[in-house]
Amino acid sequence: MSAAVGGGPRAPAVPASPAARAPAQDEVLAARLRHRVAAQFGRSLHIRTLDTGSCAVCEQEIRLLAAPHYDLHRLGFFFTPAPRHADLLMVTGPMIRAFGVAARKTYEAMPGPKIVVATGACALGGVYQADAFVYGSVDGILPVDVWIPGCPPSPLALLQGLLVAVDRLAENVSGLSFTAGRAGAGGPGEASR
Amino acid sequence: MPLWFARGLRRGIVTTHYPSRPDSSAAGLPTPPAFRAAAIDGRLADRLAEVCPSQALYRDGGVLVFDVGRCTACGRCQEEAPGAVLPSGEFELAATSRAQLVKQIELVQQAGR
Numbered sequence: 360m361s362a363a364v365g366g367g368p369r370a371p372a373v374p375a376s377p378a379a380r381a382p383a384q385d386e387v388l389a390a391r392l393r394h395r396v397a398a399q400f401g402r403s404l405h406i407r408t409l410d411t412g413s414c415a416v417c418e419q420e421i422r423l424l425a426a427p428h429y430d431l432h433r434l435g436f437f438f439t440p441a442p443r444h445a446d447l448l449m450v451t452g453p454m455i456r457a458f459g460v461a462a463r464k465t466y467e468a469m470p471g472p473k474i475v476v477a478t479g480a481c482a483l484g485g486v487y488q489a490d491a492f493v494y495g496s497v498d499g500i501l502p503v504d505v506w507i508p509g510c511p512p513s514p515l516a517l518l519q520g521l522l523v524a525v526d527r528l529a530e531n532v533s534g535l536s537f538t539a540g541r542a543g544a545g546g547p548g549e550a551s552r
Numbered sequence: 553m554p555l556w557f558a559r560g561l562r563r564g565i566v567t568t569h570y571p572s573r574p575d576s577s578a579a580g581l582p583t584p585p586a587f588r589a590a591a592i593d594g595r596l597a598d599r600l601a602e603v604c605p606s607q608a609l610y611r612d613g614g615v616l617v618f619d620v621g622r623c624t625a626c627g628r629c630q631e632e633a634p635g636a637v638l639p640s641g642e643f644e645l646a647a648t649s650r651a652q653l654v655k656q657i658e659l660v661q662q663a664g665r
Contacts, residue, residue, distance in 0.1 A: 429570070430567045485607070486622075486624065504648070505647070506621055506649075507646045508621045508647075509643075513643055516646070530647055532620065536655065537586050537620065538657055539638050
């Protein structure tokens, strides 16, 4: 394997067998595909929101995105009521079990390529644990591409999440350590008191 | 109508320039906590995990695990230990994989044990 890579300037584009493909190479291919999908969306992306049992505060923040202060249309994002017109599914709430079929149908009705964004602490598994009534998080039902934490996420956080979803901003959170008082490490240095 | 026009001219553009320039309203947002790791031992970590209403904090041996995705920025851990837990001021928290949101905070070894 290493001899084959070292022999030429580039690794072969197609590996001999799927089993021989390293997981790291899969990651690279996935990243390249994601970038191509994001480039396809360019500056026109239609969003369908899906409330799977949220308290509606996430919806209030999403609604504020269209208000003059945030004005997400200037960035080429639009809301659509029809999943068949949507490129991005913005899911809020802890995904109640009664909504599982509807969520699946909404996802399947969207044309590909499609992006799923889990929005808010409920959708990320924070507030409700999985039990007889809720799945507890969105990724139990739908394949999530971008996670936006917050209770609720502010419109600025939502805007950043949408821009991350279409690759126009790089994600920021993996570099944060959430420790204060330690120099460097990209952590939040000046935590206000 | 002329009054609106005059007011609009006076106030200028209200729309944020957010991705290209920082937004001034971001400073007032509630944000997830940042931990002063040197001030947190196992006992305090257990207390913090107990007050967290959304199970975002839990202890795993000598490490306090902080799941940013579960955090609701309620501020109860900051009330419990004002010197050791501070607001982080971070709101740009979107992640492309769930594991990016799980942070490990090394605890101080307890002297008694």
